[in-house]
Amino acid sequence: MVIITFTANPSLDRSAPLARDLRVARLNRLGQVYRLASGKGVNVSAAVHAAGHPTLAIVPVDTSDPLAEALRRRGVPSRMVPVGHRARTNLSITHPDGSTTRFIEPGEPLTPENQTALVSTLLASLPGASWLALCGSLPPGAPVDWYVKLTEMAHSVGVRVAVDADGPALDAVISHAHATPPDLLSPNVAELQKATGRSIRKAVKAGDLQPAIDAVQELHNRGVPRVLATLGPQGALLSCEDGLWHAEPDPVQPVSVMGAGDAALAGCLLISTRTQDPALCLDRAVAYGTATVLKPGSEVPTPADADAISLTVRKLA
Numbered sequence: 001m002v003i004i005t006f007t008a009n010p011s012l013d014r015s016a017p018l019a020r021d022l023r024v025a026r027l028n029r030l031g032q033v034y035r036l037a038s039g040k041g042v043n044v045s046a047a048v049h050a051a052g053h054p055t056l057a058i059v060p061v062d063t064s065d066p067l068a069e070a071l072r073r074r075g076v077p078s079r080m081v082p083v084g085h086r087a088r089t090n091l092s093i094t095h096p097d098g099s100t101t102r103f104i105e106p107g108e109p110l111t112p113e114n115q116t117a118l119v120s121t122l123l124a125s126l127p128g129a130s131w132l133a134l135c136g137s138l139p140p141g142a143p144v145d146w147y148v149k150l151t152e153m154a155h156s157v158g159v160r161v162a163v164d165a166d167g168p169a170l171d172a173v174i175s176h177a178h179a180t181p182p183d184l185l186s187p188n189v190a191e192l193q194k195a196t197g198r199s200i201r202k203a204v205k206a207g208d209l210q211p212a213i214d215a216v217q218e219l220h221n222r223g224v225p226r227v228l229a230t231l232g233p234q235g236a237l238l239s240c241e242d243g244l245w246h247a248e249p250d251p252v253q254p255v256s257v258m259g260a261g262d263a264a265l266a267g268c269l270l271i272s273t274r275t276q277d278p279a280l281c282l283d284r285a286v287a288y289g290t291a292t293v294l295k296p297g298s299e300v301p302t303p304a305d306a307d308a309i310s311l312t313v314r315k316l317a
């Protein structure tokens with residue numbers, strides 16, 4: 001059964017190396033520019049597709065947009081919904097020390113007509129799907145509770161919903177969770193921290209998971225039944241009514257962390273089409289996330305890449 005992803009604010013990502021250290025307020029020459037169709041849902045669909053599982057990425061983009069061409073080149077099965085404006089382009093610069101600086105555009109507003117067209121395409125695609133993943137930030141113009149409405153719509157036709165969002169879109173999903181809970185929420189440390197107002201990052205880095213666990217518990221109390229909280233090199237937590245698990249990968253030397261969270265969600269959704277077993281879902285999430293950081297750019301891992309990752313899953317509660 002197909003895994004559908006919805007990317008309301010896709011982008012044509014451009015990445016390029018800087019041969020010398022960045023000189024602020026001066027001319028900086030970029031090396032070879034690499035272009036990739038992106039947006040969190042597109043990345044999730046790319047990983048699902050690489051596993052040979054059916055997927056469909058719903059993307060607002062005109063067929064003449066360079067993003068449409070990049071989507072076709074990436075080979076991600078997608079349904080492009082024309083919106084009459086250019087998709088945003090984001091820029092990532094890799095510095096000589098391997099760190100990256102990113103410049104992110106807000107994206108053009110989605111008009112009410114654009115929103116209606118996207119919702120109709122989604123509605124036509126949903127029947128028979130196993131999951132709908134609502135991914136990434138909302139563009140200007142989209143209602144802040146759009147993901148809540150789309151969750152209701154998917155549930156009305158029996159499709160489970162995963163949300164990987166940030167900022168006001170995530171806040172809206174959490175504040176409506178008692179009435180309209182997503183089946184899975186997958187925040188990273190920054191999102192968990194912002195959504196709950198708790199200080200988590202430093203503790204996780206120091207190996208103390210308690211503040212992250214408390215934050216996940218708070219999300220349950222607010223109505224979210226299943227949380228996959230990704231913790232970067234510290235792996236991830238998965239919490240649901242059956243208990244709480246932590247999976248930690250053996251240390252690796254990352255090549256590029258771009259898209260790690262998206263691949264983790266893809267790994268979790270892929271296994272969730274077959275079983276809800278929390279430890280197995282968490283295992284696949286961390287295997288996919290960690291396999292991604294060993295690949296250059298936003299390249300997605302194959303199931304064999306994920307199988308090659310060593311990790312430990314422990315039940316904490």
Ligand SMILES: Nc1ncnc2c1ncn2[C@@H]1O[C@H](COP(=O)(O)OP(=O)(O)OP(=O)(O)O)[C@@H](O)[C@H]1O
Nearest residue numbers: 188230231232233235236259260261262286289290
């Ligand atoms: N440095 C790392 N070493 C090993 N594994 C990592 C590292 N960074 C990320 N991962 C793996 O990727 C998963 C997701 O990472 P993270 O929590 O950083 O996601 P994210 O911040 O949502 O990423 P994205 O930028 O894709 O949104 C982690 O659960 C882990 O398995």
Ligand SMILES: [Mg+2]
Nearest residue numbers: 164188261262
């Ligand atoms: Mg993420």
